[in-house]
Amino acid sequence: MFLEVNDVVAGYTKEVSILNGVQFAAEEGKVTVILGPNGAGKSTLLRTVYGYLKPRRGEVRFRGELLNGRRPSEMLRHGIAYLLQGHSVFPSMSVEENLELGAWIFGKDRQARARAIEDAYDHFPRLREKRRGAAGLLSGGEQRALEIARLVMTSPKLLLLDEPSVGLMPKLVDSVYEEIARLKDRKMTVVMVDQNVKKAVAIADQVYVLKLGANSYDGPQADFLLRMDEIVKGWL
Amino acid sequence: MDWSMLADPNILTVLVLQGLVRGAMYALMGIGLSLIFGILGVVNFAHGELFMLGSYVMYLVVGIFGMPFYLGIVAAAGVVFVCGVAIERGLVEQLRRRAGRDWISDSFVLTIGLAVVLQNLAHLAFGSRQYGVAELVAGSVPVGELEISLERLAIFGLACLAVLLLWAFMKFARTGRAIRAAAQNAEAAETLGIDVRNLFTVTFGLGAAFAGVAGALLISIYPASPTVGAEPLLKSFAVVVLGGLGNVSGAIAAGLLLGVLEAFTIFIAADGWQNVLTAYLVILVLLVRPAGLFVLGGKRA
Ligand SMILES: Nc1ncnc2c1ncn2[C@@H]1O[C@H](COP(=O)(O)OP(=O)(O)OP(=O)(O)O)[C@@H](O)[C@H]1O
Ligand SMILES: [Mg+2]
Numbered sequence: 001m002f003l004e005v006n007d008v009v010a011g012y013t014k015e016v017s018i019l020n021g022v023q024f025a026a027e028e029g030k031v032t033v034i035l036g037p038n039g040a041g042k043s044t045l046l047r048t049v050y051g052y053l054k055p056r057r058g059e060v061r062f063r064g065e066l067l068n069g070r071r072p073s074e075m076l077r078h079g080i081a082y083l084l085q086g087h088s089v090f091p092s093m094s095v096e097e098n099l100e101l102g103a104w105i106f107g108k109d110r111q112a113r114a115r116a117i118e119d120a121y122d123h124f125p126r127l128r129e130k131r132r133g134a135a136g137l138l139s140g141g142e143q144r145a146l147e148i149a150r151l152v153m154t155s156p157k158l159l160l161l162d163e164p165s166v167g168l169m170p171k172l173v174d175s176v177y178e179e180i181a182r183l184k185d186r187k188m189t190v191v192m193v194d195q196n197v198k199k200a201v202a203i204a205d206q207v208y209v210l211k212l213g214a215n216s217y218d219g220p221q222a223d224f225l226l227r228m229d230e231i232v233k234g235w236l
Numbered sequence: 237m238d239w240s241m242l243a244d245p246n247i248l249t250v251l252v253l254q255g256l257v258r259g260a261m262y263a264l265m266g267i268g269l270s271l272i273f274g275i276l277g278v279v280n281f282a283h284g285e286l287f288m289l290g291s292y293v294m295y296l297v298v299g300i301f302g303m304p305f306y307l308g309i310v311a312a313a314g315v316v317f318v319c320g321v322a323i324e325r326g327l328v329e330q331l332r333r334r335a336g337r338d339w340i341s342d343s344f345v346l347t348i349g350l351a352v353v354l355q356n357l358a359h360l361a362f363g364s365r366q367y368g369v370a371e372l373v374a375g376s377v378p379v380g381e382l383e384i385s386l387e388r389l390a391i392f393g394l395a396c397l398a399v400l401l402l403w404a405f406m407k408f409a410r411t412g413r414a415i416r417a418a419a420q421n422a423e424a425a426e427t428l429g430i431d432v433r434n435l436f437t438v439t440f441g442l443g444a445a446f447a448g449v450a451g452a453l454l455i456s457i458y459p460a461s462p463t464v465g466a467e468p469l470l471k472s473f474a475v476v477v478l479g480g481l482g483n484v485s486g487a488i489a490a491g492l493l494l495g496v497l498e499a500f501t502i503f504i505a506a507d508g509w510q511n512v513l514t515a516y517l518v519i520l521v522l523l524v525r526p527a528g529l530f531v532l533g534g535k536r537a
Binding site: 012014015050052071072073074075076077081082083084088089090091092093099100101102104130150154 | 336337408413414417420421424425428430431432433
């Protein structure tokens with residue numbers, strides 16, 4: 001399996017576990033969506049995969065390799081990118097500086113950095129127009145575009161997305177999902193946490209539901225759609 | 237007090253220059269403190285002792301070995317940078333790893349304890365005597381019928397140079413850019429593959445080096461002694477409160493402003509009153525603009 005989370009227990013303090021034995025798998029080249037009520041532990045699951053939290057029990061494997069104990073700053077070099085919940089641009093730095101930082105792992109390879117930034121501008125022309133402006137002054141949609149551009153500029157294999165469409169204007173929401181669906185064509189595997197059940201499931205291959213830090217449902221898109229009313233009852 | 241003296245352009249010039257020299261030191265100290273707080277979240281109560289280390293290094297290099305003063309400054313910057321790196325890796329980082337989420341409040345205890353240890357080590361090594369260097373640069377320039385010493389001007393010039401170097405590093409160097417990014421959003425920086433742990437170490441070293449340079453530059457005014465760091469520490473806290481915690485450019489502006497205000501206070505009232513003024517100013521700013529004088533919209537940086 002591409003990404004595998006086996007029986008993971010994790011939490012922010014010693015006394016309290018947020019994840020209580022979570023089981024999760026994502027298949028290569030597919031979009032896997034994680035749903036669940038507020039506070040269910042969805043973000044915590046992504047944070048544990050990415051190394052912000054150490055699993056107290058269980059293991060996280062990426063392409064068979066054990067990720068437990070690795071630090072977040074190592075992940076992108078392993079091909080795993082992470083879109084944090086909420087906005088994560090560096091607000092008082094320019095758009096271009098943000099992109100330069102997105103190309104950080106290319107190190108001193110100026111050409112690779114320049115090429116990645118050029119690609120990002122080609123993909124999001126609005127960013128080129130505002131390259132000298134502070135990222136914090138961009139609109140919410142433009143900030144999200146910058147975050148996504150930064151996220152994919154090193155061509156990662158696996159993308160962890162935490163609520164990518166939250167807080168955007170309705171007409172921008174659809175374009176974010178289209179963008180994510182297109183990532184599949186670029187052979188990227190997507191794991192997405194979301195609150196927007198309908199739109200997320202529409203682009204999903206596999207769906208998981210977490211409740212109170214434990215698995216509550218998993219199945220393919222078609223099955224979820226069939227049983228949706230019963231599954232989401234109580235938290236929507 | 238003859239107020240008409242304040243109308244004399246020569247006196248004004250001298251006061252402003254004296255104030256800027258004073259302020260340059262406050263700014264250097266405040267910058268170091270702000271950098272460390274802005275990136276690591278640690279309030280470094282041992283900052284005065286890093287100033288002290290810088291002044292001892294200066295004394296050794298210039299006073300004992302008779303090397304030129306600029307070598308003393310470079311040596312102070314280097315030695316205190318290394319000390320800062322060692323403190324971060326050996327103590328702060330260990331605490332961060334072990335103490336979990338409450339490590340910030342624990343770090344206060346750590347840096348206060350460190351200050352005490354460093355003071356006593358200095359006492360063991362050098363005793364309580366003061367070691368100074370008489371004059372780094374001889375001569376003075378006339379301002380009307382008054383004069384201002386070249387040394388003061390050199391101190392000011394070198395402090396400006398240090399600030400300029402830091403600015404260039406933050407603006408143009410890859411590591412500098414990464415430090416700014418981590419200050420704004422450390423988690424996001426990590427998702428881009430930036431090892432924030434290393435940045436913490438470099439930043440602590442840099443902040444320490446600024447305190448060391450301040451100690452070295454001011455050796456003729458504040459001779460090296462185990463407790464020489466106390467006043468600079470207090471002043472740097474004032475600067476950081478006025479300029480906004482963690483706001484480096486705010487620290488520069490606040491440092492210079494405070495220096496000039498103090499120079500005028502000493503002239504108008506008497507030596508000693510500048511500390512009263514500073515204390516009142518700090519309280520006033522905490523009441524009226526707790527985020528700092530130079531923070532737009534009053535939001536915390
Ligand atoms: N940094 C933190 N420190 C302590 N507890 C936290 C922290 N972050 C989250 N929690 C707790 O962990 C639990 C799960 O939070 P998590 O953010 O994973 O939920 P979520 O499913 O992502 O919710 P949402 O849909 O609101 O984003 C919550 O009870 C929350 O209070
Ligand atoms: Mg969440």
